[in-house]
Amino acid sequence: MVSAALVLLMTPGVAFLYGGMTRAKSVLNMLMMSFASMAVVGVVWVLWGFSMSGSTGVAQLFGNPFEAFGLSGLVGTTDLIGAGFGATFAIITVALISGGIADRTKFSAWMVFVPVWVTLVYCPMAFMVWGGGLLSADGLIGSTFGEAIDYAGGTVVHINAGIAALVLALIIGKRKGFGTDPSHRPHNIPFVMLGATLLWFGWFGFNGGAATDPAEAGLIWVNTMAAPAAAFIAWILVEWMRDGKPTSLGGASGIVAGLVAITPACANVSPLGAIAIGIIAGICSALAVGLKYRLGYDDSLDVVGVHLVSGLVGTLALGLFALPVEGEGGGLFYGGGLGQLVAQTVAAVFAILFTAIVTFIIGMVIHKTIGMRAAEEDEVTGIDLTEHAETAYEYGGLGTGGAFRPHPSSPAAHRRTTTLDESVNA
Template identity: 55%
Template sequence: MLLHTAADTATTVSVNSLWLLVAAALVLLMTPGVAFFYGGMVRAKSVVSMMMMSFGAIAIVGVLWVLYGYSMSFTSGSDWLIPHVLGNPFTNAGLIPLLTSSDGGPDLNMLAFAGFQATFAIITVALISGAIADRAKFGAWMVFAGIWVTVVYFPVASWVFNFTMGPNGLTDGGWIVFGLGVNDFAGGTAVHINAGAAGLALALVLGKRIGFQKGMAKPHNVPLTLLGAALLWFGWFGFNAGSEAAVDGIAALAWINTLAAPAAATIGWLVIEKIRDGKPTSIGAASGAVAGLVAITPACNILTPFWAIVLGLIAGAVCALAVDLKFKLGFDDSLDVVGIHLVGGLIGTLYIGIFGTGIGLIDTGSLTQLGAQAIGAFSVLIYSFVLTFVIGWIIQKTMGFRIKNEDELAGVDTVVHGEEGYALETV
């Protein structure tokens, strides 16, 4: 019986690790999905630049994550550099300690988890790029990505994703999850609020595009954007269900909610478009789906499917209205990183404090959880915005972040990369 139990345990661990590896591949696919999603929405002469920013994020963040990012984000006990705030970058430098487990071989579960979390860091950086489309230097973007992920994302990930569970609950972790008790299952704060606030800061640093106004530039390739949205939705099942790090009922609930919320959000966005503009659009459908995916991310483990649908409807409608704020407030968030990721992340994170099963206002009659969710969300927002603004401002004043006006008019693809997205030959 003992041998049988040990074998069953080993099999369970292997299945869970396999699921993490598959989920990590799904989440990594989301970054090319972002490249397609953003690439289709910019001008034809900016598509290469836009997509390169996503692929550049894979390159720089992937390297830094292995070198020290995992160590900074995931640590415990005496290995904290600053308890509950920042991990020691040398504890698991190069992931070397993960290469040896109790049986002498590589630690399957920990390496799978490290790979899974690496893809979260990558896509968070890639999401920011949509706010500065058509006007950023690639070299400056790569420098920014390396600095930002180090001083902003890695610490925030340690606040939100890093925790240790004991038989009686949490025993250690980052201050947002361990200290406040915030429910952020898959990154409403660490990924979407973080990226949205950073996008707003960079949009302010780089300034407006030439001729900035509503309707200034229509998406040059709608099918490309729809393909990107499809890849994002597909990969998001790994993003949310994979965050359970196990094959169990919570993972299944997260999967169902990842279907229900964005489906409802698509409807919510299209209804607003029909009322406001008279026509529902395919870009609206794609944007609505992404808004719903953003909103359900922190809440997919704690909502019933019914409340996930309600969340989706709210997020789709509100985000559809929020994307026009840039014209009223005067900041050029090119591809609506603020309107979709910052606003959607806030909606999903705060929604838990009211409708979260067993912890929200409806079930407990208490506003305690809502207060915790709000403190966690706005702490990340402020931290990310301030540091991003400083990083972006320094880069702009030193090496220059924004391309010249004449280069923007000529097209960033040919000026920065010497390539064209669509090279048409004439006979």
């Protein structure tokens, strides 16, 4: 239960991380997208999400959604603890996606996307990896190519969220001024650092909540400390050599990249392996975040560069660094041959294809019906004001923080002031 609470805290961590990285006029919308994920997924998980991720399988793709519908059958059992723990993973996976479509997404469309995506993408992926489905030891793919290791969510959480963010970013299109407008810079770096802190703190529950004994828990704890530490150093060294200065944003991003990379491997590599994975993830993600400008996709807050890339690093690195179990198997560097690397690669490719196809269908249906993209004038004005009728900051007493008070320079305020002056003069 403590681990579940730590993981739930990670979603507000995502909210602050993303909120600080976006513009001042979009920060509330980013916070709301994360909190909406908590609310909507929390309800979906109780009703059918838990059943779909771990009950009797349907064609090895997903669990029977009605087997534990509403969780009423679990009342009085310890299974509710596992159900709650699983909910927090689903919540943060959806929240991560929002960073790829920041500044330009209708909140109403997000509220539709969240329950549909968690039902059709997250729950099936969780079942296929952790619930006895296709990618498990007895599943069709797992028994053919070998079972992939994904202790806490390399494929289910990070590759899944990264690909979904990329697909939605391509569907919605680029922000106005993408790559040229300097106002797209992060507006609150302390928020970013706070978010990274909350994530690192919560990640000990994220990785450690499923530990089977104190020895495994100790290994997970140390690895969850070491990998992001190494990734932080690697990321800022890349910045130092490339740009001449290390940045706070880069340091926070490096921490997250290391956490992402160690997620699937936390219980299956040594501390030295965790450091190596962190270094690789920090370098790869630091270089990958700039690809969006070269390739022309607007992944607003680098979900692809951090979560997809480092998720792939951690997943594939298990094929090299995985420790043998009772003297058998293990990664290539431990004499295990190519078997584990093949299994990890197949699982990663399957996750990419499955998530990309289903997310594209969901995104296009929403985009072509109610529309996902906010109007350009709303984007320029700021979607905090246009989507939520409020702003995050009160600048100099100008009235910009109220829900329905027009700015003094607006036509509405001018009419109100003129009417008041006329009545006084009369």
